[in-house]
Structures are given as C-alpha cells and as structure tokens.
Amino acid sequence: MNAAERAAWLRDELHRHNRLYYVDNAPEISDTEYDRLLRELSDLETAHPELLTPDSPTQTVGVAPVAAFGEVRHRVPMLSLDNAFDEAELQAFDQRVRRFLAQDEPVRYVVELKLDGVSLSLTYEDGLLTQAATRGDGTTGEMVTANARTVRGVPLRLAGAAPGLIEIRGEVLMTRADFARLNDEKLARGETPFVNPRNAASGGLRQLDSRLTRERRLRFFGYTFGAIEGPAVPEDQGARLAWLREMGVPVAAHAEECPDIEAVIQAIARVQAQRPDLPFDIDGVVIKVADGALRERLGDTARGPRWAIAYKFPAEQAMTRMHAITWQVGRTGLVVPVAELDPIYVGGVTISRATLHNPSELRRKDVRVGDTVIVQRAGDVIPEVVGPVLERRPEGTEPVPVPTECPVCGTPLLYGEGDILLRCSNKRACPAQLLAGIIHFVSRGAMDIAGLGEKQIQFFLDKGWISDIPSLYELGRHREAMVNEPGLGQQSVDNILAAIEESKTRPLSRVIIGLGIRFVGEKTSIDLATAFGNLDALAVADEARLQAVPDIGERTAAEIVTWFADDENQTLLERLKAHVNPTLADLEPLGDQFAGQTVVFTGKLETMTREEAEAYVRRHGGTPAGSVSKKTNLVVYGPGAGSKLAKAEQLGVPLMTEAEFCEQYRPLESP
Ligand code: IVH
Numbered sequence: 122m123n124a125a126e127r128a129a130w131l132r133d134e135l136h137r138h139n140r141l142y143y144v145d146n147a148p149e150i151s152d153t154e155y156d157r158l159l160r161e162l163s164d165l166e167t168a169h170p171e172l173l174t175p176d177s178p179t180q181t182v183g184v185a186p187v188a189a190f191g192e193v194r195h196r197v198p199m200l201s202l203d204n205a206f207d208e209a210e211l212q213a214f215d216q217r218v219r220r221f222l223a224q225d226e227p228v229r230y231v232v233e234l235k236l237d238g239v240s241l242s243l244t245y246e247d248g249l250l251t252q253a254a255t256r257g258d259g260t261t262g263e264m265v266t267a268n269a270r271t272v273r274g275v276p277l278r279l280a281g282a283a284p285g286l287i288e289i290r291g292e293v294l295m296t297r298a299d300f301a302r303l304n305d306e307k308l309a310r311g312e313t314p315f316v317n318p319r320n321a322a323s324g325g326l327r328q329l330d331s332r333l334t335r336e337r338r339l340r341f342f343g344y345t346f347g348a349i350e351g352p353a354v355p356e357d358q359g360a361r362l363a364w365l366r367e368m369g370v371p372v373a374a375h376a377e378e379c380p381d382i383e384a385v386i387q388a389i390a391r392v393q394a395q396r397p398d399l400p401f402d403i404d405g406v407v408i409k410v411a412d413g414a415l416r417e418r419l420g421d422t423a424r425g426p427r428w429a430i431a432y433k434f435p436a437e438q439a440m441t442r443m444h445a446i447t448w449q450v451g452r453t454g455l456v457v458p459v460a461e462l463d464p465i466y467v468g469g470v471t472i473s474r475a476t477l478h479n480p481s482e483l484r485r486k487d488v489r490v491g492d493t494v495i496v497q498r499a500g501d502v503i504p505e506v507v508g509p510v511l512e513r514r515p516e517g518t519e520p521v522p523v524p525t526e527c528p529v530c531g532t533p534l535l536y537g538e539g540d541i542l543l544r545c546s547n548k549r550a551c552p553a554q555l556l557a558g559i560i561h562f563v564s565r566g567a568m569d570i571a572g573l574g575e576k577q578i579q580f581f582l583d584k585g586w587i588s589d590i591p592s593l594y595e596l597g598r599h600r601e602a603m604v605n606e607p608g609l610g611q612q613s614v615d616n617i618l619a620a621i622e623e624s625k626t627r628p629l630s631r632v633i634i635g636l637g638i639r640f641v642g643e644k645t646s647i648d649l650a651t652a653f654g655n656l657d658a659l660a661v662a663d664e665a666r667l668q669a670v671p672d673i674g675e676r677t678a679a680e681i682v683t684w685f686a687d688d689e690n691q692t693l694l695e696r697l698k699a700h701v702n703p704t705l706a707d708l709e710p711l712g713d714q715f716a717g718q719t720v721v722f723t724g725k726l727e728t729m730t731r732e733e734a735e736a737y738v739r740r741h742g743g744t745p746a747g748s749v750s751k752k753t754n755l756v757v758y759g760p761g762a763g764s765k766l767a768k769a770e771q772l773g774v775p776l777m778t779e780a781e782f783c784e785q786y787r788p789l790e791s792p
Pocket residue numbers: 199200201202233234235236237238239240291292344345407425426431
C-alpha cells in the first residue's frame with residue numbers, strides 16, 4: 122500500500138469508527154486505538170500535504186481564531202415551536218391539527234426528546250460539509266463552520282449517496298458527564314465553573330478559537346432537514362430519522378411513534394420518568410405529525426410549523442435573588458449553609474430555600490447575599506444553589522463568613538471528613554439537634570406519628586413535656602396540662618396521644634430509621650432489620666458482622682457501631698425499648714433455651730449459614746453477637762476461627778464446635 126492508499130484507508134476507517142461511536146453507540150475500538158489511527162493519518166498528511174482532504178478526520182481539531190463570525194442567511198428559515206405545558210394544551214394542539222386537515226381519524230405523531238442545547242444547521246454539498254450556521258434570529262445566523270467541525274458527531278462527509286445539497290439541522294449539546302468532568306477541571310485550575318450544560322454548549326459553539334470549541338467535547342444530534350436539492354425526503358418522520366442515521370448523523374434515542382394523542386401523552390410520561398437517567402439534559406419533548414404529506418398540508422405560521430409542538434417540562438433550573446444565608450443544624454449535628462431565596466417556581470414547585478451543602482461548597486461557589494443565583498431542583502432531589510450569576514452581582518458584596526460557633530447552642534464547631542463538613546459536637550444538649558432528631562423520629566418515613574409537626578414538637582420541648590425521643594411515650598403524664606393549654610384542647614391532645622400509642626406497632630425497620638443513625642435510611646434499615654431481627658442483636662453487632670450484611674459498607678457499619686457504643690444512646694435505647702421494641706414477624710419465638718443469653722458464632726460453619734444459626738438463636742430467645750466479651754454466654758466455633766476463639770478461651774466463655782451445637786440443639790430440625 123502506498124502513502125495515498127494508506128491515507129485513504131485511514132480516512133475511511135476513522136469515519137467508520139466515528140459512526141460506530143456517535144451514531145450506532147457501538148464502538149469497536151478503544152479511544153487509544155482511535156487516537157493511534159488518527160495520529161498515523163496526521164503524520165502522513167504532514168509528510169505528504171497533497172494527501173490532505175477537507176473531509177479528513179484530522180480536520181476536526183480546530184484552527185486559529187477568527188476575528189468575528191460571518192453572517193449566514195438561512196436558505197429555509199429556522200423556525201421556532203409553539204409550546205404546550207399540560208395535557209389540555211396537547212389535546213388542543215391535536216384538535217387544531219385535525220380541524221385544519223378536516224380529519225376525524227386520529228393523527229399519528231412522533232415524540233422526540235427536546236434536547237436542551239443550541240440548534241445548528243449543517244450544509245453539505247455533494248456530501249461534504251461546507252457550512253455550519255447557528256439559528257441567530259431564525260433568518261440570519263452566524264457562520265461557525267470551523268467550530269462545527271470539532272463537534273463530535275458532525276460528519277465531515279455524509280455516508281452513502283448524498284444529495285447535491287442538503288441542510289441537516291439538529292442540536293449541539295454537552296453531556297452531563299462531560300459537563301461534570303470539565304467543571305472539575307476548571308475548578309482544579311481555580312476557574313469559575315459553567316452553570317449548566319446548555320450554557321457551556323452555547324458558549325462553546327460560539328468561541329472565536331475553534332480549538333477551544335473542541336475542548337468542550339460538544340455533541341451533535343440531528344432531527345430535521347432544511348433545504349434539499351436532489352432526492353425526495355422520506356415521507357415519514359421515522360423514516361427521516363432513519364435516513365439521517367444512514368447518512369452518518371447521530372440521532373437521539375427515544376423517538377417513539379404514537380398512533381394518536383392519547384398514546385403521545387403516555388409516551389411523554391415515560392420520557393419524564395427516564396429524564397433523570399438520560400446522558401444529557403432535555404427540557405421537554407417535541408411532538409411531530411409523523412406523515413410528511415400531512416405536514417405539507419399543515420404548513421407553517423410565521424412563528425413555527427403547524428405540525429409540531431414542544432411539550433415543555435417544568436424547568437429544573439431558575440434564577441432568583443438570595444437575600445440571606447442561614448446555618449441549619451441537623452439531627453447529626455451537621456451545620457449546613459442554606460440559601461434564603463425570593464420564592465421561585467422550579468422543577469414544578471415553588472421554593473424559598475435551597476441547600477449550599479457545606480462550607481467548602483459555599484466557598485467554591487462564592488455566592489453572596491444579594492446575588493442573583495441559579496437554583497436547581499431535579500426530580501425529588503433537595504433544591505440546591507448551582508451558583509451566582511456574576512453579571513448581576515450588586516456592588517459591595519462580601520464573601521459569606523463561616524460561623525465558628527453553633528448558631529443555636531454556641532458550642533465551638535468542628536470540621537470533619539477532610540475538613541469539608543462542619544459539625545456541632547454538642548450531641549445531646551444542642552436544642553437544634555434534639556429538635557431535628559425528634560422531627561426525624563416522628564416523620565412519615567420513620568415512626569409516622571400523625572399530628573406532630575415541627576411546631577408542636579418545639580412547643581412541647583419548650584413546655585418541658587418532652588425532652589427526647591423516649592419521652593414522647595411518656596407524654597400522657599402531661600395530658601392534664603396539655604388539655605388546659607389554649608389552642609390544644611381535649612380532642613387534639615387525645616389524637617396526638619393515640620397517634621403516639623399507635624406508633625408502637627411500627628415494624629422494626631421503621632424504629633431503626635427513627636434512631637437517626639447517619640447513612641441509615643429506608644433500605645439499610647430494612648436490611649438491618651432482616652439480618653438482626655431485633656434491636657438488641659443490632660446493638661451488639663460489630664463492624665465485621667454489619668459488613669457481612671449485603672450492601673452495608675465500611676462507612677455505614679462504622680456509624681452504626683459508633684452510635685450503639687455511645688453511653689447516652691444506650692440509655693436512650695433502653696428507655697425507648699420499654700415502649701417500642703418490635704422484632705421481625707418472621708422471627709417469631711420458637712423456644713426459650715437461649716433466653717437472656719448472648720451467643721457468638723465464629724469461623725466457618727459447615728452445615729448451616731451464619732444467618733440460619735443466628736436466626737435459630739434469636740428464635741429461641743437469645744441474642745447472636747459479633748464480638749466476644751465477658752457477657753458472652755456461648756461461643757460456637759468452626760474451622761478458621763481465630764481471635765474470637767482465643768478471646769473466649771482467655772475469658773473462660775463456654776465453647777462448642779458446630780457439631781456439638783447441632784447435636785445439643787438440633788437447629789436444622791426446627792421449622
Ligand atoms: S424540530 C421548526 N426537534 O427546540 C422547528 N427541535 O423550541 C423544528 N429542539 O429551535 C425543530 N430538540 O433548537 C426539533 N427533537 C427536536 C428538538 C428540537 C430540541 C430545539 C430546537 C428548536 C427549539 C424549538
């Protein structure tokens with residue numbers, strides 16, 4: 122193979138791999154191998170400049186900056202779309218379409234993702250990319266050809282038999298992964314991060330230096346055509362998208378054909394559910410009449426086509442003014458900066474507070490009182506402040522100081538976890554921690570005590586009727602005083618007391634959640650309840666035993682052990698257990714031969730699993746434990762037993778082999 126043949130082969134091969142990667146989502150080679158091929162081609166072109174072609178994959182690296190972009194008049198205007206915000210507006214759109222077509226039968230639609238980026242029009246002449254333009258005002262845009270060449274997924278040459286002239290339109294965006302990575306890099310260099318992927322993409326496409334555009338790793342997805350000279354465009358939207366793919370243009374997944382508007386509404390719900398998991402941001406879906414002939418008849422208005430509508434999802438980001446920062450003390454003592462905002466509608470709800478996570482995030486984002494900030498609420502995630510809008514920063518703002526003392530109890534604050542988290546160490550007496558802990562205990566996800574909200578809890582604390590979680594179950598003692606309290610009254614007092622009483626029937630996992638151990642949420646609590654069966658067994662489990670529970674890691678195990686090792690927590694637990702002490706229903710007692718005894722299994726068990734052995738002990742009144750102490754009543758050991766066996770021998774704890782244990786108790790015979 123001579124140099125010219127090799128260069129041609131490399132070009133074709135690289136084009137093919139680009140398609141496999143960006144269009145088919147099915148790469149065949151690694152990035153390193155791709156880079157190696159690209160370098161070989163680049164070296165060949167340097168040695169033989171005459172071999173360089175305009176569609177060479179080496180021509181995507183960007184070129185020297187231009188002074189300004191030229192203007193491009195679009196051959197076919199780049200229109201905008203009408204918006205719909207709810208089901209009724211979609212129904213109205215469908216009716217408009219059918220009325221215009223004078224048609225009773227349902228109209229077929231295609232539902233596509235509404236990619237949240239910037240639109241771009243690519244002109245190909247005889248299959249070669251000759252021009253790229255932004256939308257601009259719809260009639261005239263900016264010529265960004267050099268930049269577009271660096272955008273991933275923009276083919277420099279169309280595959281297959283291309284028309285003499287074709288304008289391909291689509292969206293340029295930044296994936297969420299690239300956005301996160303680029304922002305990490307920016308932060309490491311001490312630069313201000315991008316606010317969102319859309320801004321990063323739109324700014325990236327309009328860089329005067331196309332090498333900078335390339336660094337943003339932008340992606341292109343096609344969805345429609347502008348001017349075409351040559352073959353007729355396929356009739357159906359589905360076929361059009363397929364044609365784009367055949368030409369080597371990436372098309373976003375999830376386009377779905379629907380027989381009527383009802384099916385469209387269902388498809389939208391599916392997209393909405395997938396929205397958080399998509400690799401890029403979308404701000405809605407676009408609904409298009411599927412049949413090209415019907416589209417022709419429908420035509421356009423001045424604003425946009427009659428055959429399409431954008432269904433907008435509630436924005437996940439919005440701008441508002443931050444008028445203060447408060448420091449909130451949580452139940453585990455974490456002190457978190459919270460932005461107090463002018464109320465704003467975002468992600469489908471109105472919010473007036475958003476988290477800034479921790480002092481280090483606050484410093485990094487450098488949001489200041491008086492700033493206009495971008496807030497975000499995606500899905501059910503807690504609203505957060507993304508960052509300030511620096512162009513709108515008023516004069517004379519100052520960075521927000523981080524407190525050195527607990528804003529509620531005045532205890533000096535400590536930094537933990539790599540100096541990121543700020544904590545009030547006054548675990549027991551800090552009123553804020555106490556209040557937050559009780560609120561958590563009574564909350565829906567935990568003990569679900571109806572009628573007890575933050576206000577009542579604070580009031581009862583102030584009155585001295587309650588002092589901590591267990592005291593909730595002694596609240597009845599103050600019934601007299603409560604009933605006489607203006608604003609409470611007999612009925613509401615009795616309702617509250619009944620709700621507290623009723624909470625005693627909550628399953629074990631809910632009680633575990635209620636304890637408020639760090640990292641122990643619903644899933645972990647259920648795992649713990651299943652593995653240990655009651656609070657006593659959980660309380661004595663060591664880290665190794667906890668980590669043996671699937672999905673419980675080092676961090677969580679350590680938090681659990683620390684919580685139960687704390688003297689005051691032990692007292693609290695004992696008092697709580699006097700009122701609430703559920704066990705797993707499927708671990709109903711079968712006997713009492715281990716009543717009051719603690720049994721440790723160590724080493725490898727051969728005839729039963731660790732879970733079966735421990736469940737057996739529990740169901741016969743005992744407590745399986747993970748570590749040996751003076752209080753251990755029996756150690757059952759198998760092959761490989763080490764330090765626990767040695768400790769038991771040293772302490773004189775009774776020992777049994779697994780065989781002896783089975784011989785004496787016959788655990789495998791009980792139901
Ligand atoms: S079709 C006549 N399809 O949304 C306009 N547009 O609000 C035809 N967009 O300017 C546009 N995803 O930048 C279409 N799948 C999609 C889209 C999409 C995002 C953008 C596009 C357009 C804007 C209209």
